[in-house]
Amino acid sequence: MEMNKAAILKTPRALLEIEQIETWLPGVGEVVVRNEAIAFNPIEAKIQRLEMFDIEYPAVLGYTFGGTIESVGPGVDSFKSGDRVAVARWGRAASDIRFGAFQKYPLALEENLVKLDAQTSLHEGCGVMANLATVVAALSICMNLGYPPINARANRNGKKILIYGGSSSVGGLAVQYAVDAGYEVVTTSSLANWSLVQRRDASCIIEHTKPKEELLESIKMHGPYDGIFDAIGSPEVTSLLGELLAGNGGTFWSTSPTPVDKDLPKNVKKEWASYSDVLVGQEANQEAKMWYLHEYLPESLSSGRIFSNPSDIVPGGLGSVQNVLDTFMDGKISGKKVFVNPQEH
Ligand SMILES: NC(=O)c1ccc[n+]([C@@H]2O[C@H](COP(=O)([O-])OP(=O)(O)OC[C@H]3O[C@@H](n4cnc5c(N)ncnc54)[C@H](OP(=O)(O)O)[C@@H]3O)[C@@H](O)[C@H]2O)c1
Incomplete structure (x- = not known):
């Protein structure tokens, strides 16, 4: 060597x-x-x-x-x-x-x-491995959504979730995962990544580069949501989701803490975690970890x-x-x- x-x-x-x-x-x-x-x-x-x-x-x-x-x-x-x-x-x-x-x-x-x-290319393998672990932990462990079948799609379960940022690496995988688990998914993207996000099979894509009031209106119009996952983790998205939930109060899960978290309305709760650690590091999640690393990940990559x-x-x-x-x-x-x-x- x-x-x-x-x-x-x-x-x-x-x-x-x-x-x-x-x-x-x-x-x-x-x-x-x-x-x-x-x-x-x-x-x-x-x-x-x-x-x-x-x-x-x-x-x-x-x-x-x-x-x-x-x-x-x-x-x-x-x-x-x-x-x-x-x-x-x-x-x-x-x-x-x-x-x-x-x-x-x-x-x-x-x-x-x-x-x-x-x-499976090296790029596909290592490009997906940690981001998809993040998605499994965030959606199925932290948000309590169902797990998808392997290489198949569950029947629709009548629930709708918002995945903000379907064009990010984590967001795109989250959309695919939730759709396969049977959820109706509303997501966002810029126009530049529209066709990429379309391939993830969300039922609705909202352009996240339009003016804030219009964006908020579109997101509200396509709700209500049984769960919200922020796959961007920026201060702007935290504030936006705070405004979205301020009316009736609620919780959203995010990928990152931001300096504006402390300014969220009192009735809005933002949760986040180091998601890979939740999946691979917590004793209670050993079964999910084994399913992910030995079945779901290799078989989904291979197909x-x-x-x-x-x-x-x-x-x-x-x-x-x-x-x-x-x-x-x-x-x-x-x-x-x-x-x-x-x-x-
Ligand atoms: N907590 C955890 O365990 C964990 C794990 C993995 C990642 N993360 C975090 O998750 C976030 C996403 O990571 P990633 O690897 O998926 O990122 P990425 O692929 O680099 O994300 C880039 C995308 O983000 C979108 N974007 C950027 N600013 C945006 C905004 N204000 N509104 C909407 N979309 C915006 C852009 O979409 P357009 O170009 O289409 O606008 C771009 O395509 C990062 O903050 C990362 O640090 C956290």
Whole structure:
């Protein structure tokens, strides 16, 4: 194996620096992955630029990636060298520099791997894995909506939900998941991503770029809703949903806390969670975790029924990771999932 290299965040809010880093040896239950696809998430930019979470420095960020297993540690029995896998950096891996996606040869925990079959691209696998876990936890565990059948659609259950932001990566998967679980789904998108969101089968799409009063009116007109999920997590969306619910009061679930949460009307409750942790980290949800990782995710990926937003593969290897994070901070990612191959120079 050639030398390992990483894009390292040495101090809070610094720019990433590309340097040689140790070549890790896999311990018990660990594997080394030849990382061929970093799948980016907005949280990585928010950690770098806004210190959204308390982390230790130096850090190697990056929560999802895909590649080929290079070597396996003691006790790993369900994976072998040469397997193509998608990886989410959950549990104890989340805060350990050795497991960060922004490096060529990260470690991964066996329990955080999904084996990809020949039909499934690395990008589709690691682009969906953590975002869909977020959706399962948010919708089925936190909001108590039903689970969908695998590779099929449940009969309509007569309930309607609003998924605000169907063009985001999480939002698009949430629409598909809820529709398959039998819900009528109303969602939103910009015109630029209309055809992408149409493929998710919502019963109604509302243009979220129209003036606020008009947008609010349209959302109200298509209600009432049995549940509301905000897949954007911005201050604007929090305020909008606060206004939507202010009349009769109510609760919505969101992807992110914002500075305006404290200004919500007293009768409106906003809930949010680190959803992947809810699914994979809580003892009470072990059955849901097993269903997700061993049945629903691999089978939905293999059939192509569940798909991520289109891939944007940015050239330039680790050298382009900082640019991608900057693009996220500038709010310029629209209707796509962004990847970098750290093996490139
Ligand atoms: N809590 C958790 O466990 C968890 C897990 C995963 C993600 N998240 C959070 O969930 C959010 C979405 O993540 P993601 O990866 O899905 O993001 P993403 O794919 O990068 O989202 C980009 C999309 O957001 C839409 N958008 C941006 N601002 C908007 C606004 N004001 N109104 C409506 N749409 C807007 C844009 O749609 P148009 O271009 O069509 O306008 C764009 O396509 C982020 O805040 C992320 O940090 C939280």
